[in-house]
Amino acid sequence: MAFTVLIVDDSPAMRSFVKRVLELSGFDMGVCHEAGNGQEALDLLSKEWVDVVLTDINMPVMNGQEFVQNLAADESLHAIPVIVVSTDRTEDRVRQMIALGAKGYVKKPFQPEELREELEKVLGVAYAGN
Amino acid sequence: MQGTDLQRIFLESASEVLETMFFTGVAEENSEEASGTLLCAELSFRGRPSGRFGVRTPLATGRMIAASFLGLDESEVSDAQAGEVTCELTNMFCGSVLSRIEAGARFELMHPEVDPANTDWRQYPDSIGYTFGLEEGTMTLWMALEKAPALVA
Numbered sequence: 001m002a003f004t005v006l007i008v009d010d011s012p013a014m015r016s017f018v019k020r021v022l023e024l025s026g027f028d029m030g031v032c033h034e035a036g037n038g039q040e041a042l043d044l045l046s047k048e049w050v051d052v053v054l055t056d057i058n059m060p061v062m063n064g065q066e067f068v069q070n071l072a073a074d075e076s077l078h079a080i081p082v083i084v085v086s087t088d089r090t091e092d093r094v095r096q097m098i099a100l101g102a103k104g105y106v107k108k109p110f111q112p113e114e115l116r117e118e119l120e121k122v123l124g125v126a127y128a129g130n
Numbered sequence: 131m132q133g134t135d136l137q138r139i140f141l142e143s144a145s146e147v148l149e150t151m152f153f154t155g156v157a158e159e160n161s162e163e164a165s166g167t168l169l170c171a172e173l174s175f176r177g178r179p180s181g182r183f184g185v186r187t188p189l190a191t192g193r194m195i196a197a198s199f200l201g202l203d204e205s206e207v208s209d210a211q212a213g214e215v216t217c218e219l220t221n222m223f224c225g226s227v228l229s230r231i232e233a234g235a236r237f238e239l240m241h242p243e244v245d246p247a248n249t250d251w252r253q254y255p256d257s258i259g260y261t262f263g264l265e266e267g268t269m270t271l272w273m274a275l276e277k278a279p280a281l282v283a
Contacts, residue, residue: 010241013200013214017151020201058221058239087225090236108222109150 002030003123004048008041008055008067009034009085018054018085018115025116038067045077052123054115057086057097065100072101081122085110136231140260140271143226148264151222153198158263163270164188169212170245171220175228177237181275183224184251185216191267192216217242223271 005022007015015034022029033048035041039062041053053071057064064084071077083104084097094105104118141159149155169192172184187195189212196215197204220242228237251257254274261270 011214011218013196013211014218016200017218058241060241087221087239088237089225089229090234092234092236108225109147111150 002028003051003119004031004033005029006033006035006041006044006048006050006053008036008038008053008059008064010036010056010059012036014056021112021115022119025112027116027119036061038062038064038070041067042070045071045080050080052119053080053082054085055082057084057088057093065097068097068100068102083118083122085115136258136273137260139227139230140223140273141262143223143230144262144269144271147219147222147226148195151199152195152219154195154264156262157265161261161263161268163259163261164191164268168248169216170248171213171216171242172245172249173217173220173224173242174240175224175237176240177228177235178232179275181273182254183220183227183273184245184271185220185223186248186251186270186272187216188267191264191269194266195219195264213244217244227271227273 007018009015019032033044033050035044037059055064055067068082071080071082081103083106084102085106085108087108089107097105104122106115106118141156145156167189168186169189170184170186172182174182192212193204193207196207196212199215200211221239224239251259251272251274256277257272257274259270259272261268
């Protein structure tokens with residue numbers, strides 16, 4: 001099964017990096033959507049279904065915290081698992097984002113396998129991509 | 131915290147970030163700061179302490195790092211992409227440095243921006259910088275801390 005992924009980050013370079021890491025890690029990725037902030041992501045999710053969302057926190061227009069809150073409050077979207085990918089490394093922030101509804105948290109900088117393992121955990125799949 | 135402690139933290143953070151996500155590493159400690167055409171990015175952060183954090187590197191080095199990060203050939207990297215990647219690098223360095231200075235403390239990092247004026251970080255009061263060598267070129271990290279406003283009786 002190929003997973004549809006949404007990467008939410010205001011940096012095109014970071015979105016490109018995450019996408020490349022997922023491809024190189026052997027993650028079974030189908031379509032990969034991108035959004036530059038939380039609002040763009042919500043607009044996209046009103047039209048497209050995705051299996052998992054990877055989101056930054058610090059973004060203009062709508063940040064990752066507001067985005068996760070909006071997703072959690074939306075009956076049609078709250079089942080989509082969200083993994084936060086952020087430079088904010090404080091345990092306080094990790095706890096806060098998990099409490100708001102995120103299912104995983106990857107701290108930058110990260111090794112490619114860390115991201116893959118978090119996806120594997122959140123999606124509940126045994127990895128066959130090697 | 132003493133300047134030498136902060137320089138050690140800069141070096142540890144640079145090694146961690148560059149090796150993990152930029153597929154390069156620190157080749158030489160305590161190098162001379164580069165001159166010529168530089169790529170500079172900086173951001174401000176709020177917390178305890180608040181301040182500014184920046185990265186300065188020769189343009190050629192910035193392009194090399196961007197190519198590595200984006201999986202492109204150096205000739206394919208635009209100036210805009212080199213700037214974006216340097217901003218991302220600044221963001222990650224700053225997050226790593228602050229987590230080492232004040233483990234557990236909450237900081238808010240503002241959006242990093244390229245500084246086309248190549249502002250000299252030494253103009254900021256209470257600033258400190260550290261330059262190290264890479265496989266190609268050098269990189270300088272600097273930080274300027276804001277002093278807490280004095281209490282007025």
